[in-house]
Amino acid sequence: MYYGFDIGGTKIEFSVYNTELECVFNERIPAPTDDYEELLDALDTFIFQADKEFGCKGMVGIGYPGVMDPENNTTICPNLPSLHGQNLQTDLQKRISRDVKVQNDANCFALSECFKGAAEDAEIAIAVTLGTGLGGAICINKTILSGHNFGAGEFGHMAIPGTMLQRYPELPLTHCGCGGHSCLETYCSGTGLAALYKFYKTHIDGSCSEEQALKGPDIITAYEANDAVAVKTVTVFLDILAAALGSLIMILDPHVVVFGGGLASFEALYSQLPEKIKAYVFDNMKLPQLKQAKFGGEGGVRGAALLNYT
Ligand SMILES: [Zn+2]
Incomplete structure (x- = not known):
């Protein structure tokens, strides 16, 4: 057993x-x-x-x-x-x-996803958990890549690509709990999405009260209802995630990317993200499949x- x-x-x-x-x-x-x-x-x-x-x-x-x-x-x-x-x-x-x-x-x-899950047949699989924070992991041939310091796959703590600051010069530079600056998880996680929403609500509407500061699922709902602030927030969120995944794809060329965590059911991760990622990898690259985790919680x-x- x-x-x-x-x-x-x-x-x-x-x-x-x-x-x-x-x-x-x-x-x-x-x-x-x-x-x-x-x-x-x-x-x-x-x-x-x-x-x-x-x-x-x-x-x-x-x-x-x-x-x-x-x-x-x-x-x-x-x-x-x-x-x-x-x-x-x-x-x-x-x-x-x-x-x-x-x-x-x-x-x-x-x-778990490598055994009868979303990454079952993947030689190289990347997992990204979009929950309170952003967790990451790499499996090669169904084996966890641990690394020199047990730190392989800590994607959440790589700084967002500089191209994002060129494209969105208004983006706030963040401090992360790890001691780093502008770590990916401070933008692309449940907490990061809420912080981005609050920032753009203030940036676009001039203020954001406590009641107006929406959290993850409510931001997705507002986005689907075409709320201007939510659309801007989600656009930037997806673009930062696409750029970061583009960098990872250029390093690892994975077969599958599996999403887990509370935001993994967000449909745009599968419908919009692949197109956005194309801007950050070689033109002729076959993208990895982006899949939702099979085993969830x-x-x-x-x-x-x-x-x-x-
Ligand atoms: Zn960090």
């Missing part, structure tokens, strides 16, 4: 998959936010209960919202203080007497379980 954990900022999801990759158990509990021992207790309780239930010693994979510190293999995840700076892999291995695999959650999401926990599948 394959056990997967998706540890988020507020919850822990645990699933068990059989060898056919069918989910045979799933449960969510609130994540202990401050107490690391409590977090470990929660994980090993799930594991030992599942061992008993399924009469086996399941293989354990964990996805979490952060990256590994390349110096000492501790987890860097400021959004979950109970896990930040801890050596989860070593500590849990000691408790449960078996190997544990630990990975960034966007990488788990991407891996399950992708993180499923991908964590799959860390032991190959």
